Amino acid sequence: MPVNLDGIRTFARLAQNPAELARHARGNIELWANLFVIGWAIAFMLWQGAGFAVIVLTVFAIWAILAVSLNLVVGFTGLLSVGHIGFFGLGAYTMAILTSDPAYEQLRTEAIPTFGWTFFAALPVCIGLAGLAALLVGVVFNRFRDDIFVLVSFGFAIIAFNVFLNLRSVTRGAFGIHEIARPQIGNWVFDGEVEFLLLGLAFLALVMLISWFITTSSFGRVLTAIREDEQAIEVFGYRATHFKLAVWVISAMMTSLAGGLFASWTSFIDPNSFILLESVLLVSIVILGGLATIWGSLLGAMAFVLLEEGMRFIPYLPTEYIGQARQVILGILLVLLMLFRPQGLVGRYRL
Amino acid sequence: MAGNRENARGLPRLINVPGTRLLAALLTALALGYIAWKIGQAPPQALQFAFNGLAVGAVYALLALGFTLVYSTVWFFDLYYGAAAALGAYGVFYLRTDPSLGSRLDPNSIYVNVFFGAVVSGVAAWTLHTVLEPRLRGRTSPEVLRAGVILLAVALGAYTGIVLALPAHIHLTLSLAVGLATAGVIIAAVQRFAAALVPTISPTRIALAAAVPAALLGAWCGYLLTGAPGAGLYLSWGVSCLLAGCVALALYRGLYVYMRERARSPLIMLVASLGILLAIAALIVIVFQSAPRALPDAFGSTPWNIAGARIKGFNVFAIGVALAGFVGMWYLLKLTSFGRAVRAIGDDEEVSKVVGINTTVIIAVVFFVGAMYAAMAGILTGHDTALQPRMGLLLLLKGWIASVVGGIGNLYGAILGGFVLGLVEQFGIWDLAGEWKDAIAFVLLILFLSFWPKGLLPRR
């Protein structure tokens, strides 16, 4: 049974008993990983001050939602999907088109349909559309496994990117969509960064709760069995394809939720946010943090965000190379993980 | 073991629904019929698309050939392969953009030169040791052998560094290597011939007799090269391919060997090579920046007009390279003992080890050759269109698709799949805009995996 709140439990125990800590810490990579990332996060936030911390945490919340929902597919079901960026983009574009300011959009030469809805009205549509798309894609993809699944999921990401870039009458292509509305309840607009952060964390909590509910149920146990041996679990009376399809759709819906949130937060999106590379980075977050644990995904997302922000303070590193340097480090980390720790930092499943 | 391999391929069974084959046949017939009708509407345009398809298909075929060679030997998808394509193309750019050659960006950097020098000396040290050790065993002490190998390897690495550091004078720096290589080839050829004609003479004596004319010929070749600065472009193709191959070999020997010993599944190897691809793509951006780059004109860049279609000589050349690559691979795999060893390893690595095949060496050569094919494909793409840091991943995926379409692990399938993919992409964008061609490729892949999971020509 995957123990999801392991990190928190460990800390709770350690806080009470320093002697236990010393004994436990020796050679325990999980503990060190937890301590390192959380310690780094706290130190960083304290050093940089509240304003910056809020932004970092918001980015973290969005990546964490993505990582937790992708972990359902990669870690628990064993389908290495590199295509989830497609659902992220679908959510973001749906949100953008439904909520962008019609008055502003009319000024552009190439008009796209605008609706001017509010965030909370558009969110169910985002999720529903992604669920529908995932259902269609999943029916086709359900038959593929292992590396062929990786290949077709690459394909999905590329097809999705092509649609975002080239379906100009809907997405305005490379120009992107501006003036996406911030969330709003009645007259209260989530305008400030702190309010938005709270909203993001609330959604993250919701996604974690759903993931926890799924993975601790019998359904979750069947998923892990499918990951281990799909044919064997069929013999015991489960229709593996249905279970895979269900978790794929759920995961895609949660991913598109993150997409909607992202669009609303940045208030401007263009196809460059949804390139294949982002998807690969997302997969590396999930693997880095730990497969088949929810806590691991949080840890991976936090490490990833801190890696980028921390890079800013490396002397002699020109700012335009920060993204690349992070990518190099992530790549090397992936290789090292696969060599020495194929389950990731705190994972429960080795690839 | 067999079960594992089946698992590794992850190929699905054909959909178990009656009429699937019929539906597939119907779809194919409809598509072909539509294309035939389109061709009838506008023959010159059709000729143009067909030619473009073959030109693009040549690149895909090259990629698929190398990809299928590597995959059907080690049975995991090595994503470094995409990075090799990008490295090949950017290698040519690196060697051809010295300010004295008229370029504004000078990417030449001491770090890059030292890095590749180190890679080459590492690879050379291992290769020399593997080649020389069994021959000199008992004749020299291991210490002497090791010292000699290290000395030679360092010298080779330094030489590589110098070649890379002076891109404008590549025809001068490389004339030495070309001369030596020519002499070596001549000696080897004479040896072979003489041994076949007069088996009684000792090979050493033949080599000695051939050495003088060979040295003279080699020196002459080298001298000719020093007077031909225009040869720099073609020399840089060779250097670029060799370097991409060396990196592949270093990766295999330095990393994959250990990783394969403990890997539980091919996915581990896939993810690790994905990490390498990520790192190399980012390093390329750091060295060359992210803006698209163009390679200098190769020959035949002005199009000819044939029956209303514009045809570039360079594209014809690319098709020729693909066919030559196919013939070379066919010779290597079907007619040499190396090919037999490769097939044996592909069938069962453990058994091959037991019957005395040095699997590490054979697989190392496979990686080297595969990466060279990828690099050549990258170079052809680079000359035809533009260089982008992300081109590696996309080319890798195209090669992957082409080998699935053709039939994974089948040599003939690889070249067929490449051309089919190229043609489908080009005819597909006849009605859609050109931007959609990547999407078309993946739709083709998914159709194939659904209806012909084993590809056009399945591996027997």
Add this chain to the structure above:
Amino acid sequence: MTGNDEALALQTEGISKHFGAVRAVDELSLSIPRQGTTSIVGPNGSGKSTLVNLLSGVLPLDGGMVIIDGVGLRVVHAHETPDHGLTRTFQEVRLFDQITVWDNIMVVLTDRRLFSSLFERIRPANRRKAQEILESVGMWEKRDSLAMELSYGQRKLLEIGRAMAMDVQTYLFDEPFAGLFPQMLERVKDIMKQMRADGYTIVFVSHNMDIVRELSDRIIVLDSGTLLAAGDVEPVLGSAEVIEAYLGA
């Protein structure tokens, strides 16, 4: 005829399976009665494992019909076999490696339906049953370790325990005794004897003739995918053609 069918747990009518040119199972017709123990023997490559895979739907049929519990099936879907009262173990042990021993048992005790399984936590009845089974195969202390960490014999036992948890009428055991130490072997034998006494139908594949003689009520001998002989143990094993197939092979 119908009365006869009632007494049959499993029946095949001319089933075939080809791998390329190799006819692994060729027009095979046999019947296995309800209750008691039936063993399937035959030389290597005689199609024993293929037969088990065909009966349990792991491999698709190339032709013929399988009749499980009186229901004729031209296509056997693996996920429907428990509904027909059939389950199996695998020749090469196929446990769910990276989950715990406990979950390996629990996974076959839970709800098969998608939505209800989503809302199902471990039920007390299932908990008791899993504990019972783990204790009966002697694995209760190991319940929290991963299945991949077990020894070979323990894995074999756990797989049998997992099949027992299904609680169906007919059990197909593919080579349950292969590679076991004598102590483990006795344990598996005891389990199978107990199941037989409880009125289940047991079909097992084995190479070990002593165990076959000891355990089975009936025997089926296969040779290159066809039925060589079937019936009571001693007459079949004593017959000339069976001896020839074994010694000649």
